[in-house]
Amino acid sequence: MAGEILFLCHRIPFPPDRGDKIRSFHLLRKLAEIAPVHVGCFGDDARDLSFAPMLAEIAKSQVVLQRNGSRVTGGLRGLARNQPLLVSLFDNPAMHRWVTRTLGDRPIRAVVAYSVQMAHFVPVLPTATRFFMDFVDFDSAKYAAYGAEQSGPMGWINRREGQKLLAFERDVAMRADVSTFVSEAEAAMFRAATGTGIDRVRAMENGVALDYFDPAASFATLTLAERGEGPLIVFTGQMDYRPNIEAVESFARQSLPLIRQSRPDARFAIVGRAPTSAVQALAEIPGVIVTGGVDDVRGWLAAADVVVAPLRIARGIQNKVLEAMAMARPVVASPQAAEGIDATHGAHLLVAPDPSEEAAMVLALLGDTDRAQALGKAARQRMVERYEWDRTLAALPELVMGGTLA
Template sequence: MTGDILFLCHRIPFPPDRGDKIRSFHLLKRLVDIAPVHVGCFADDDRDMGFASDMARITASQCVVRRDRSKIVAGLTGLARRQPLLVSLFDHPDLHRWVARTMAERPIRAVVAYSAQMAHFVPTLPDHVRFLMDFVDFDSAKYAAYGAQGGGPMGWINRREGRVLFDFERRTAARADVSAFVSEAEAALFRDACGLGPDRVIAIENGVALDYFDPAADFPAIDRGQGQGQGQGQGPLLVFTGQMDYRPNIEAVDSFARHTLPAIRAVHPDARFAIVGRNPSKSVESLAQLPGVIVTGGVPDVRGWLAAADVVVAPLRIARGIQNKVLEAMAMARPVVASPQAGEGIDADDERHLLIAADPAQEAAKIIALLADPARACALGLAARGRVEQRYRWSATLAALPDLLSAPFADGAQAA
């Protein structure tokens, strides 16, 4: 394409060390192959800010803003302005000014906004500039689900967020040339909700770095007895990976540790459950007091834990899109037991590439059966690896990106 790309991201897309950064990192890498890229993004902390110089090696220019707005201030501001709280939480005048200056001074021909909260940084665009909105997930549906489950003030807040955020998503999609979601299931839900067609709302699936997440790759093995908690030993090892201050992950491991693991330990008394991921909340840390539970916190290389796992679990009850944790475990040729929600966006067959379990009783039964049949567990893992090799290479999932950024404008785009 002729001209530059403006890429707006709610978290610095470097390095690919957590779920939302994995997709944005690979998007950035692909965009850099197409044209010079100018990146505007937020950093959560000093660690994130430290990656700015690394990212600068591949960007044409960039603005990395430390996110310093508290949730209380964001909440009050969002209520006063009738904004989604998610949008209010990710706001900063410096980034608005940088976007305006970049649009004025650089030959921008395409804008890519990653995640709904970055759409409010996209100004009214001239006709020659194409706008790709990568929502990734149908976020308002997640908040609506939380609101339906809960009462009291938080239930009200989540129900409000579901309504207000959906209105924002709908208006954003109306002015974008194309809106993308991480799976066809998510895209179809959004099309049904907002009334736009498949020419305007599409799926751009996640991929997996198959050379990195490879059981034959060179990575350090882990000591199966390490970690915080009462789970040290050499019995069967069940592993969950993820960012451990994220509510769906917190709820998933709490349910598994309290309801599924005891049923498994009734058959395998030495079975352990390792919760592997950065920033465990206090409630997650407390799970280490339960028999058989290990809480590792952040680890240098998650592949060692995946490789050591007898079974990888993904018992999420609320999940959107494609779960990277499931793709990575499948790529490492591990047998996976996932909830229907965690497996929904992945093009894989139950009982052939992974096992789907709808509740703690099913999880326990299917894991116990796998532990009793190592040959089947191995075959399931090998089939999983074959499936991601066939379907989830980043080069394939992002192959259409150049055409999306240069295709003729859809009728009605930029109208709202």
Template sequence: MMGDILFLAHRIPYPPDRGDKIRSFNILKKLCDLATVHLATFADDDADMAHAEALRPMLGSLHVEKRTVSKAVGGIRAMLSGKPISLTLFDSSEIRDFVSRTLATESIDTVFVFSGQMAQFVPDLPPGIRFVMDFADVDSAKFASYAQSSQVPMRYVHAREARKLAAFETETARRADASLFVSEAEAALFRREAGLGAERVRALENGIDCAFFDPGAEIPAIERPDGPLVVFTGQMDYRPNVEAAASFADDALPIIRLQNPHVTFAIVGRNPTGEVERLGSRDGVIVTGGVADIRSWLAAADVVVAPLRIARGIQNKVLEAMAMARPVIASRPAFEGIDATPGRDLLVADTPGEEAQLVLELLSNSPMGEVMGQAARKRMLKRYVWDETLAPLAALTGRERTTYRKLKLVETSG
């Protein structure tokens, strides 16, 4: 008889309305099909805490707590302990107690950890209990990129974080039975860095809910600005998204508006930083903040851009736009890891100047954009369905022949 699964996540995996939560929610849902799951997780704020009850019906037990450690306190603790800040920001004696109690009182046969920060809560496990670690991205490489693009003193802070986190990631992967990454490119990078083989480190790709992100669905309409609309979506307090929005507004949009002054660039996503909000004061730029339905903006877009200069793994924003049959222009980092054909399913640009020229080309040739959008959706339907991308979870948890259980939670997408 199979046992239960203990699932640890650094952010409550509901609602699935941002990149990491989309992945963690769909993994959690799949694991709940396979077994009884016990979840320990953090909430970012009171709104996140309120979502906990939506998850409870699908779980055997639930521990959720609001994360209260500030960056300043986390940084001091990291310096004193020699640990990465990523760990000290997420430390919790209560989660340690929940993990210890659950392992002692429940018939756990698999510990599934989502995001590297949560690996610190996994004790030495007895024989017979699997440890599956989903890193999703190589976070240490992200901080190394931050170090290269930052000024003193943050250059040294990010460089330290990259070194400390890389050592912790490798140590964790050597403990785990399997380490998962969102793309083969990320998995290959980690295998090289950690010196581990493909039998221990593999890709478990993201999917896309093509029934929700469907251009034929009933979607509330937005009040479009006059002229062509170029849209960028994302969590707008996440540094790579902030830098992408600023780069496009600074370097690509002026070229576009020089030839087509009626183009509007919409930056769509919650929690815009002050830097992002200031972009909204420029001619031709809209900053929406959080929106009721991201599909409304995607459906209205003439072109969707993903101008990220730093990116890891698979960009959900690109999959969503492609599923909505929109023509997408992605930077090279944003395209990496996506199994699609440039020129047929989307366009890929290496510089802001190329992004500008490709936007202008699509705006002047709407039939080309329409054909590309249809090809993009067809590719999503064929390649990125969640049931297919997450099918390996059964084998990873030793449940290839398990009868699936019906979930009690009705999924909502965002």
């Protein structure tokens, strides 16, 4: 018998409808093929907690705890303990107790922690028990980038977080048998920043559900009333996430007006759950649509003449780009959003360095439907060749369990 796996993730991996849940969902499914899995995770709200029965269909055992602590209290606790705030905000005594009990009661051969804040719950392990850390993204670099462009209290907080979190990430990587990041670019940056070697820090890319994100699949298409007249440009993402907010603000206020000078009927749809008040306010700009959460994002992707990903700060591989390409849509992405994706500018997608170039590339695609169609077709083929989940997670059994599973 191979032994069992303890999987810790910061959000319940159901449903796979946002970036962090997509990767954890597919990791969980693959882990369950290797050995029985015990899952400890958090839910942000009642909706998250309602998916616990779905988790129970895969997990050998589970605990789903609601995050209900005050962000202010968690932040002050982190400052008092000299911890990264990301760690203190997720600290939970009940999770620590569940982990200790599960390790004591079950024949756990490997502990898998997903996202840096869950490493806090991994105690010192017996020599025979492996520790696999999936950082996903180089999070401290993101906070350092925020801090570098900010002043005042928030600038100080983000610079502190970048420093504290980097030290924590380095310590975790030294404890783990192996750590992974979502792209080789992220892994290489982490190795350079921490002095860890390629034997300890590797890339394990995201994939895309090609049978689901397939233009030939069955899904509800948009009505004419929903789609409207004229060219449709689409952005998808969780709309309370800062990089997404900044991306759509940039496109709506800088790129879209340039596009509408030549194509006044062009519209920009911002499609995603939990739009902040700042995102909702963008609907006042001519041509901007803010949908909020939708039942099936594929309808909007299929209706898009062009999909854009104008992120200015981005980490790892962007699921939104993979999904749009899998749906055979022409994509215009920023260099940050395209980084880490094994695709070529001009062949599989277009990469625009600034808003004026974004506008020019979108207009070129709107004016040449044959070119747009060919780019979308090549994008789909690239996803089939490179980003099927079984392919990207092929090394997971060896990484988690270490050699033979017999």
